[in-house]
Amino acid sequence: xxxxxxxxxxxxxxxxxxxxxxxxxxxxxxxxxxxxxxxxxxxxxxxxxxxxxxxxxxxxxxxxxxxxxxxxxxxxxxxxxxxxxxxxxxxxxxxxxxxxxxxxxxxxxxxxxxxxxxxxxxxxxxxxxxxxxxxxxxxxxxxxxxxxxxxxxxxxxxxxxxxxxxxxxxxxxxxxxxxxxxxxxxxxxxxxxxxxxxxxxxxxxxxxxxxxxxxxxxxxxxxxxxxxxxxxxxxxxxxxxxxxxxxxxxxxxxxxxxxxxxxxxxxxxxxxxxxxxxxxxxxxxxxxxxxxxxxxxxxxxxxxxxxxxxxxxxxxxxxxxxxxxxxxxxxxxxxxxxxxxxxxxxxxxxxx
Amino acid sequence: xxxxxxxxxxxxxxxxxxxxxxxxxxxxxxxxxxxxxxxxxxxxxxxxxxxxxxxxxxxxxxxxxxxxxxxxxxxxxxxxxxxxxxxxxxxxxxxxxxxxxxxxxxxxxxxxxxxxxxxxxxxxxxxxxxxxxxxxxxxxxxxxxxxxxxxxxxxxxxxxxxxxxxxxxxxxxxxxxxxxxxxxxxxxxxxxxxxxxxxxxxxxxxxxxxxxxxxxxxxxxxxxxxxxxxxxxxxxxxxxxxxxxxxxxxxxxxxxxxxxxxxxxxxxxxxxxxxxxxxxxxxxxxxxxxxxxxxxxxxxxxxxxxxxxxxxxxxxxxxxxxxxxxxxxxxxxxxxxxxxxxxxxxxxxxxxxxxxxxxxxxxxxxxxxxxxxxxxxxxxxxxxxxxxxxxxxxxxx
Numbered sequence: 103x104x105x106x107x108x109x110x111x112x113x114x115x116x117x118x119x120x121x122x123x124x125x126x127x128x129x130x131x132x133x134x135x136x137x138x139x140x141x142x143x144x145x146x147x148x149x150x151x152x153x154x155x156x157x158x159x160x161x162x163x164x165x166x167x168x169x170x171x172x173x174x175x176x177x178x179x180x181x182x183x184x185x186x187x188x189x190x191x192x193x194x195x196x197x198x199x200x201x202x203x204x205x206x207x208x209x210x211x212x213x214x215x216x217x218x219x220x221x222x223x224x225x226x227x228x229x230x231x232x233x234x235x236x237x238x239x240x241x242x243x244x245x246x247x248x249x250x251x252x253x254x255x256x257x258x259x260x261x262x263x264x265x266x267x268x269x270x271x272x273x274x275x276x277x278x279x280x281x282x283x284x285x286x287x288x289x290x291x292x293x294x295x296x297x298x299x300x301x302x303x304x305x306x307x308x309x310x311x312x313x314x315x316x317x318x319x320x321x322x323x324x325x326x327x328x329x330x331x332x333x334x335x336x337x338x339x340x341x342x343x344x345x346x347x348x349x350x351x352x353x354x355x356x357x358x359x360x361x362x363x364x365x366x367x368x369x370x371x372x373x374x375x376x377x378x379x380x381x382x383x384x385x386x387x388x389x390x391x392x393x394x395x396x397x398x399x400x401x402x403x404x405x406x407x408x409x410x411x412x413x414x415x416x417x418x419x420x421x422x423x424x425x426x427x428x429x430x431x432x433x434x435x436x437x438x439x440x441x442x443x444x445x446x447x448x449x450x451x452x453x454x
Numbered sequence: 455x456x457x458x459x460x461x462x463x464x465x466x467x468x469x470x471x472x473x474x475x476x477x478x479x480x481x482x483x484x485x486x487x488x489x490x491x492x493x494x495x496x497x498x499x500x501x502x503x504x505x506x507x508x509x510x511x512x513x514x515x516x517x518x519x520x521x522x523x524x525x526x527x528x529x530x531x532x533x534x535x536x537x538x539x540x541x542x543x544x545x546x547x548x549x550x551x552x553x554x555x556x557x558x559x560x561x562x563x564x565x566x567x568x569x570x571x572x573x574x575x576x577x578x579x580x581x582x583x584x585x586x587x588x589x590x591x592x593x594x595x596x597x598x599x600x601x602x603x604x605x606x607x608x609x610x611x612x613x614x615x616x617x618x619x620x621x622x623x624x625x626x627x628x629x630x631x632x633x634x635x636x637x638x639x640x641x642x643x644x645x646x647x648x649x650x651x652x653x654x655x656x657x658x659x660x661x662x663x664x665x666x667x668x669x670x671x672x673x674x675x676x677x678x679x680x681x682x683x684x685x686x687x688x689x690x691x692x693x694x695x696x697x698x699x700x701x702x703x704x705x706x707x708x709x710x711x712x713x714x715x716x717x718x719x720x721x722x723x724x725x726x727x728x729x730x731x732x733x734x735x736x737x738x739x740x741x742x743x744x745x746x747x748x749x750x751x752x753x754x755x756x757x758x759x760x761x762x763x764x765x766x767x768x769x770x771x772x773x774x775x776x777x778x779x780x781x782x783x784x785x786x787x788x789x790x791x792x793x794x795x796x797x798x799x800x801x802x803x804x805x806x807x808x809x810x811x812x813x814x815x816x817x818x819x820x821x822x823x824x825x826x827x828x829x830x831x832x833x834x835x836x837x838x839x840x841x842x843x844x845x846x847x848x849x850x851x
Contacts, residue, residue: 104598106516107642109544111601113631116550117621126620126629130742141622149622157474159583161481161488162560162569169553169560180556182549182573184617184666191622210472225576228498229474229491230524230540230583232506237498239474240466247469272760274576275671278768306804312763337762341805343508350502363670365662365677366735367708370669370768384499385465408704408739441765 118179120149120193136256137212138198150192152201155211155221155246155253158186159229159239167208175201185221185263187214213254217261220253222246224266225274227285233339234268235285235353236382242266244386245283245394252398259405259414262398263362270335278361280411281394282373287334288352290315295324297344310341333439354381355390359397360412371412374420376427378434393429400427419453460492462499478570487568487584490534494526512539512587514594518647520604521590537586538568542579542605543597544638544645547631548618549574558600566593576671577655578615579605603642609805610648614638616658617665625737626660627678627750628778634658636784641791650795651802651811655758661746662734668758668769673808674791675755675769676778680747683727684736690743691723705736751777754790757809767809770817774831793824818843 114122124143131141139151156164168188172180175197181189190205192198205212214220222245225231227238245264252258265276268285276282298307299322307325308316315331316338324344338345357380361373376397380389397411404426405414415423424431437445466475478495481488494505510523520542526535543559559580563569568584575581585593594604605613614637617623619630637656638645644654657668660678668675695701701723706714713729714736716722723743737744754776755769776786794808797820802811812820821828822845830836 103515104595106598106603107646108598108601108603109639109642110546110603110635111555113547113550113621113635116546116548116552116555121550121621126626128620128622128624130624132742141624151622155472156573157472157477158572159474159477160571160573161477162563162571163480164477165556165560165571165573169556172553178553180551180553181618182551184549184615186573188573211470223576228504229495230506230538231504232508232524234504240499243466243469243471243473243475246471250470253471267760270761272762272766275667275760277760277766278667278670309803310763310805335762339508340762348503353502361670363664363667365664365669365733366738367710367733370664372766372768382502384502385462408708439765 116179116181118177118191118193120147121179121191123147124149133216133256136218136254137215138202139215148193148195150195150198152190152192152198152205152212153183153214154188154190154205155214156182156186156188157239157243158221158224171201171204171208174204183221185214185223187221211250211253216256217258218252218254218256219246219249219258219262219264222264222266223274223276223279225268225272227268231268231273233271233336233348235270235287235336235348236268236355237384238266238268238274240385241283241355241387241390244388244391248391248395249398258402260408260410262411264394270337271340277358277373278363278370279373280359280362281397282358282361283390283394284356284358286354286356286379287336287347287349288354288379289347289349290327290329290332290334291336291338291345291347293324293327294344294346295322298324298342299344302342302344307338307341307345310337312337350382354379355387356380357390357393357397360415362410362412368413368416373412375435376423376429378432396427396429422453458493460496463492463496481569484564485569487534487538488570490526490532491538491568491570491584494528494532494535497528497531506538510539512590514591514604516646517604519607519610520646522607524584535584538584539587539590541567541582541585541590541593541597542575542577542607542613543582544603544605544613545574545578545580545615547616547634547638548621549578550621555600555602559597559602562593562596562600566596577605577612579613604646606645606653608648609650609652610646610654611641611644611650612653612655613645614656614658615666617660619658619660623660624741625663625678625734625746627680627746628660628752629780630658630660630678632780633676633778633784633787637787637791640788644795650799652805652807654795654798654808656791662732663738669755670758670766670768671760672758672769673756674794675758676752676787677755679732679751679753679775681749681751681775682747684725684730684732684747685745686723686725687743687745688722691740692721694740694743695721699740701740705739708735710735751775754787756794757807757812759807759809763805764810764813767807767813769809770812771832772826774829797824816843 265279358373572581616630616634657672758769
């Protein structure tokens with residue numbers, strides 16, 4: 103029998119010589135050009151990291167292609183980033199230009215450093231998830247195509263981090279991004295009593311509803327839903343296949359903005375909803391890409407140097423954000439769930 | 455192999471960003487599962503809904519998690535997707551690889567899987583997409599032989615992950631890669647055999663820039679910091695001035711605690727160390743001139759999670775400063791984790807994340823139960839109401 107519980111391979115076996123020799127001894131870094139980081143160690147050693155965008159969903163032949171490149175220019179080592187970029191680690195400066203030339207030839211985009219857009223963190227969507235309200239890879243591809251100019255340059259006011267989660271389970275934890283795209287449902291679950299009776303723990307299903315909209319029905323050995331109380335989170339569907347919530351006509355995306363996870367300058371913050379619903383217009387989601395483009399354009403035009411999306415909006419005020427972008431405000435954007443109170447304005451100071 | 459057309463997905467091969475559809479087609483040329491996946495996805499694009507059945511439990515011997523069961527809801531139409539399970543493979547710390555290891559992974563997946571993968575999943579694992587039930591065990595055996603292991607799934611400790619850390623970052627305040635590797639290996643049972651109320655995620659970030667987004671998406675966020683003063687190299691400051699950096703506007707004026715003073719005549723930058731809250735802004739702008747302090751460690755925060763069910767929570771400061779020392783095998787952090795897991799196990803309801811349990815039971819009771827001192831660093835500001843749950847043993851009767 104195969105060995106179990108061996109844990110991952112030791113990372114030390116995965117580090118190129120220049121990193122092994124300078125581990126913990128890096129002194130500073132520069133960004134000599136978009137997509138290229140230059141780290142210098144206390145001993146004067148130099149490491150170039152070349153950041154390349156990937157579609158995340160890749161074939162093994164793509165990975166082998168990355169290996170070929172790493173063998174040729176990086177002594178056979180590479181890494182991936184927390185945003186699904188690839189980083190080629192170049193210890194020999196003479197190999198930097200040839201590497202960049204080969205990446206360009208292969209059509210692999212170099213960028214994602216400094217005040218740029220990095221790869222969009224996203225979930226599985228229709229490719230492999232069983233509870234998605236929208237697709238992931240398709241929207242990400244359409245947005246990255248549209249904002250491509252900002253990946254390979256560093257001309258944004260600050261870094262731009264977009265996240266996409268295909269349902270409210272938010273496997274991608276998009277909720278603290280400069281722009282978050284979230285798959286949402288808008289209709290209550292349709293109960294398949296047979297499925298609920300067969301394979302569901304009723305008490306767990308009842309307990310899974312955050313608004314108490316689901317009650318057991320002893321007569322049918324199933325449940326009933328008080329549809330007025332349902333806010334379509336889909337948690338019941340995660341608990342039971344009998345609570346069908348996918349609804350092609352009414353599922354779509356919400357857009358939230360202004361979140362971040364870094365502590366720099368201001369505390370980490372949640373993204374806030376500015377568009378409650380846009381349709382799933384596959385294959386390229388034009389309404390979503392246009393909305394994202396509009397928000398980015400207005401931020402680029404109005405933000406001060408170094409201001410993340412949320413810092414800019416908090417400085418000018420959210421009311422100003424809506425007037426500048428022309429995005430309509432409605433009661434749907436005012437919180438009426440359990441932690442709503444802190445979002446209501448309790449000062450007579452605001453802008454018209 | 456793909457004779458049928460995919461007009462909708464073909465639209466996503468246009469444009470400059472690398473296309474996942476091109477990748478799927480590449481895999482589809484060699485593999486019938488990938489070919490059917492392409493066609494089923496085209497169908498999803500037409501129907502505007504996913505075509506996977508709900509859940510399904512599969513696994514390999516000795517493990518309670520690490521494999522996600524997946525079955526098509528159109529198995530007659532796409533017989534090669536009747537079973538299309540995911541294997542989560544635990545990544546090396548920092549997502550570093552040598553090409554020999556990567557090629558081995560590819561070869562195993564060529565033999566047993568669809569030839570499609572994610573580098574990486576949101577939690578950090580290498581995601582091997584799509585294999586049949588009968589292939590799970592032989593694929594696992596070969597991964598194990600090659601030195602790779604499964605990651606977490608279900609109500610267990612999910613695969614921990616970390617930032618690039620001291621391997622390539624001068625900001626790292628502790629060895630994120632080593633702690634991550636150590637904790638992962640120490641808690642193999644917790645990762646591989648689900649036994650808790652719900653999932654539990656740990657992420658290690660070397661500084662407050664938090665490149666793993668630990669504060670937003672991990673139940674336990676370990677964020678590097680220091681206790682003394684930032685170090686300023688005045689010669690390097692002058693270099694930045696010479697290059698035209700507006701230090702007053704872009705560094706001092708943006709310091710959240712106004713702890714930095716720039717002398718326009720001497721071109722010197724000074725800090726009021728006790729006012730600095732270590733947010734990383736000045737270091738980010740002037741990495742050549744400003745460095746973290748010397749007495750380094752980490753802030754430990756608990757409770758982060760996303761929307762389902764009570765709302766998204768960001769992690770809360772619980773231990774303002776903890777030394778993370780290799781010499782004692784990170785004993786303090788391990789003791790801390792064991793203590794909170796024991797408490798959560800006793801107090802948590804099914805499918806309740808740690809943050810939700812603490813919120814329901816009350817932070818003060820949690821702190822008393824686990825024996826952690828209440829300190830002002832835990833709150834932005836104290837409570838505004840007088841409703842204290844006074845422990846009656848503190849009352850004179």
